[in-house]
Amino acid sequence: MQIYTPQVSGYGDWVTLDDHNDRDRLRTLGCNRVDSDWVAPRASLVREIGEREVPLVGSRMPWLSSWTLALRDEAIDDIAPLLRASGELLPLSCPEGRLVALHVTEVMDVLDEDGSTIIRHPEHIGGRIITIEHYSFVEKIATVPPVFNIPQQLESVIFFRGDVVQKINDFCYGGTVFERVA
Numbered sequence: 001m002q003i004y005t006p007q008v009s010g011y012g013d014w015v016t017l018d019d020h021n022d023r024d025r026l027r028t029l030g031c032n033r034v035d036s037d038w039v040a041p042r043a044s045l046v047r048e049i050g051e052r053e054v055p056l057v058g059s060r061m062p063w064l065s066s067w068t069l070a071l072r073d074e075a076i077d078d079i080a081p082l083l084r085a086s087g088e089l090l091p092l093s094c095p096e097g098r099l100v101a102l103h104v105t106e107v108m109d110v111l112d113e114d115g116s117t118i119i120r121h122p123e124h125i126g127g128r129i130i131t132i133e134h135y136s137f138v139e140k141i142a143t144v145p146p147v148f149n150i151p152q153q154l155e156s157v158i159f160f161r162g163d164v165v166q167k168i169n170d171f172c173y174g175g176t177v178f179e180r181v182a
Contacts (some may be wrong), residue, residue: 001142002162003135004178006066012059012175015070015092015099018042027067027155031107033088043092043099056175063175066157069102070176076100078171082164086147104158106148112136129153135181
């Protein structure tokens with residue numbers, strides 16, 4: 001089974017959360033559903049970057065981060081059915097249109113730590129993971145949900161099955177692309 005992670009495309013627009021604390025709040029939700037407790041943070045679309053104001057292409061899936069997926073307008077309607085089994089779509093308050101962030105609630109302990117290339121913090125008790133340069137997954141990866149987290153990286157990256165990425169790519173082009181990691 002092919003597994004992918006979201007990556008910034010470099011040419012599509014981005015989403016920023018107006019308050020840095022909201023970004024941390026979204027990133028650290030963990031795997032529990034928040035449903036009615038969610039208060040939509042204010043968000044903006046970034047349509048140009050740098051001093052030269054290089055324009056970015058408007059997209060249905062603007063870049064937000066590797067630990068969530070942002071969807072706007074018709075992408076919400078097209079892709080939501082693929083994602084709901086793996087989490088919840090949390091609204092963001094954006095003056096430019098409808099915008100949601102995927103909060104993944106499915107956590108699967110499928111990382112093969114011995115077969116992966118893991119960089120750990122040398123001075124942290126238990127060897128806290130800094131990054132994983134190469135992912136290897138155990139055999140039960142064939143039973144994972146469409147989108148999932150792994151307990152070793154709950155706040156840094158989400159994973160997509162290859163069949164889901166193909167369906168998403170059929171609908172959306174823009175700020176977020178997917179990189180195959182396994």
